[in-house]
Amino acid sequence: MPLDTQSAIIEMQGISKRFGPVRALEEASLTIHRGRIHGLVGANGAGKSTIIKVLAGILRPDAGTIRIDGQEVTRLTPALVEKLGVHFIHQDRLLVPTATVAEAIFLRHEPRIGPFLNLRAMRRRSAELLKHYFDLDLPADALVQDLTTAQQKIVQITRALAQEAKVLVLDEPTAALVKREVDSLFRVLRRLRDDGISVIFISHYMQEIEEICDEVTVMRNGTDVGVVDPRQSGIDEIVAMMINRDMGEMYPARSVAIGAPVLEVQGLSRDGSFRNVSLTLRAGEIVGLTGLLGSGVKELVQCLFGLDRPDAGRVAIDGQEVALGSPVQAVGRRIALLPEDRRAHGVAMGLSIADNIALASMQRYAKGGLVSAAKEAAIVDGLIRDLSIKTPHRHNLVRNLSGGNQQKVAIAKWLSCQSRIYVLDEPTVAVDVGAKVEIYNLMNRLAAEGAAILLMSSELEELVGMCDRTLVIYRGELIDEFTRAEADTDSLLAAASGAARKTARETA
Amino acid sequence: MTMTIAAETAAKPARARGALRRQGTLVLRLGALAMFALIMAWFAFTTRGFVSPANIFNVIEQTAVMGVLSFGMAVVLIGGGTDVQTGGIDLSIAANTGLCAAVYATLLAGGSGDLAAAAAAIGTGIAVGLLNAFAVVRLGILPLLATLAVMNIVAGLELTVTENQVIGANSTVTQLIATGRFLGLSVLAWIFILFSALMTWAIHYSRIGLRLYAVGGHPEAARAAGINVGAYVAGTYAFSGFCAGFAAILLVARLSASTTATGQLLLAILAAALLGTVFSRRFVPTAGGTILSTLFIGFLANGFQLSNVSYYWVNGVQGVLILMVVAVTTFAKPQGK
Ligand SMILES: Nc1ncnc2c1ncn2[C@@H]1O[C@H](COP(=O)(O)OP(=O)(O)OP(=O)(O)O)[C@@H](O)[C@H]1O
Ligand SMILES: [Mg+2]
DSSP states (O other), X not given: OOOOGXXXXXXXXXXXXXETTEEEEEEEEEEEETTOEEEEEOSTTSSXXXXXXXXXXXXXXXXXXXXXTXXXXXXXXXXXXXXTTEEEEOSSOOOOTTSBHHHHHHTTSOOEETTEEOHHHHHHHHHHXXXXXXXXXXXXXXXXXXXXXXXXXXXXXXHHHHSOOSEEEEESTTTTOOHHHHHHHHHHHHHHHXXXXXXXXXXXXXXXXXXXXXXXXXXXXXXXXXXXOHHHHHHHHHHHHHHSSOOOOSSOOOOOOOOSEEEEEEEEEETTTEEEEEEEEXXXXXXXXXXXXXXXXXXHHHHHHXXXXXXXXXXEETTXXXXXXXXXXXXXXXXEEEOSOHXXXXXOTTSBHHHHHHHHTHHHHEXXXXXXHHHHHHHHHHHHHHTTOOOSOTTSBGGXXXXXXXXXXXXXXXXXXXXXXXXXXXXXXXXXXXXXXXXXXXXHHHHHTTOEEEEEOSOHHHHHHHXXXXXXXXXXXXXXXXXXXXXOHXXXXXXXXXXXXXHHHHHO | OHHHHHHHHHTOOHHXXXXXXXXXXXXXXXXXXXXXXXXXXXXXXXXXXXXXXXXXXXXXXXXXXXXXXHHHHHHHHXXXXXXXXXXXXXXXXXXXXXXXXXXXXXXXXXXXXXXXXXXXXXXXXXXXXXXXXIIIIISOOOHXXXXXXXXXXXXXXHHHHHTTOOOBOOOHHHHHHHHOEETTEEHHHHHHHHHHHHHHHHHHSSHHHHHHHHHHHOHHHHHHTTOOHHHHHHHHHXXXXXXXXXXXXXXXXXXXXXXXXXXXXXXXXXXXXXXXXXXXXXXXXXXXXXXXXXXXXXXXXXXXXXXXXXXXXXXXXXXXXXXXXXXHHHHHSOOOO
């Protein structure tokens, strides 16, 4: 590919950044051209977010030069970078939880009438922008802290889109978004690119990288190891550069005898969210659950988690009816929950990796009330290795891990607690491809040991690859069920967006 | 055992709490209003003179001083975040008022001009505020500790200025503030109204206010949005210092003297500013909430006085209010950041 340096809008060269003993970046370089969508890929902990935070003026590099629009900038601050026309969506959702949607979108770009904020314009325009870009009706007065993870992401993306950007930087914007929202985002990005705007796009979804990026920088261990054209190189080659080894089969094969029902849900309803949902989960079975944003699928999972009270319906575990009222009860029934918002709810950021994992599975390691330190260490180290959590030591604080590695700790924590039923909400979001396979292996192992798994996911490939059955929620109703043989991404998507029902197609 | 429970609550996603919280805060807001109304009604029926116009104006005039100070505290709470341990707080504000009042009265008594004395009072207040800002923003000391230390420094300074004496002071300006009337309202009442209006604009209808809330709500997010977080936080302490200086002028005018007991105001200021957070669904101080709670605390103290209840009880009640508000808001706030 001809790299015309004349058209480079951002040139970062020889950037190094250390956190104590951890070398997050080591002589990393990144060149972004005008009017291109530039992918940035690498395993969890490769240094993607760090180089982005250096560019954003949030982290000061130990060494290296940065040129924006041909000008060398030495003291970058967030305000200066914005003035230069570079806008960001950071991986750790940097939004003010107590702000309203309108305030979050217009913070620091507030419309005014004289000395007064134009609150009405803020509300109206934020609603318009959300509608325009994502066809989403969010009340402009809703508080950010009350939104779902996906909604928060969309608010953050909308904030960046609302500015007149020359460069737009998106650090894993599609994690937790469903296909339809991703498509909306891609439409917007392509339009921006055609207007000459550059985009830096970070994602662990290789299909997305292949679909939207014009060029890709691959990072490994804090350094850039190559720039490739995704249309020529193909996913396999990029992944090989990323993890420097052969990955093997993405969705490992599995054959398990499916046993007796362990979780039976009958006529579960919650006003305004979902109606009359019935489903059965059998031992050894992996059942998928999907639906668009606002379909009610999130609310359904909340009720199964025991976090929301359904208005009607019955839930039985092992044939015994239970009142699933609180999460404590849910865990007493040996249901393990992996919540979607793991940064906020799944891990204790201020504790070490070892403590986090031990927290969920005290009973397992405890003998007569005492935890055997050696045994705990062995198990924790095993999980760190299995999931390739990138850290110098198990006693390191979770706070200091990269985004994806924090996710892995949460997953390790919940997968190690030996339950009978697992409800997993987006377990592989933000996790690199190598670790994804490890998580799939872990799930398969649990199922083989007789656990029942409900896998809630917006990644359709994952459902197709992993699930014995996949249930689709549309507008609050369970409208379709696909067996492993029937499921493919297109028909799942068609069902989830209400375009076509399997049953309808079959009779037609 | 306790650890497992902690893990479970930590696993509780935001939205279930969100719904609960929305209902909870509504109940809380209505409950607080009902409590205000109930207590006012009780005083109105049981205490002679409580509802007389003279008394009401008396309270409103007293409240002018308290209102200015409560706003100073509220702004610090907004910018520092309302986390009880690490959030913004200015414990030195009452002592600072005392020092400013001493400076103001001493200068007036010594024959200085009105303008010079007022400038010195406000300058003193801001200087103390900047000391707080330096300790909190530059040195990174917890506001609770930093302002506690400054409170003691300032109280000591006040004693050296006044030698623990009441200093009488009188001038055309203090006369005007204490006894002037305009359109049927006293000058003090006007000052309270205008100051409240200005603060309502600054907090809720200006860019500064919106950004200040962001700084307090999530400093990293504010920084990533390009806001100079340190400058905003420093600004809140400078502003509360300004409020101390301004309130000192009003106080000296009302009493025609500086007093030695200004430090006791701290509890009431804190109670008013914290109570004000109950009226917001986000549990942050608001202009309306601050005004309402300041008036409530003013009337509460006044009602106790009129019913001949010892002043110590007022302190006790304010203390209980602070505990209640902190407990309730801590419970109702979402966990985990
Ligand atoms: N504040 C910090 N203190 C210590 N180490 C850190 C800190 N921030 C990042 N690191 C380390 O720097 C390395 C790079 O992290 P970075 O967040 O850039 O990874 P990433 O490529 O974005 O990964 P992911 O895909 O998981 O988001 C990691 O090993 C991480 O542990
Ligand atoms: Mg990252």
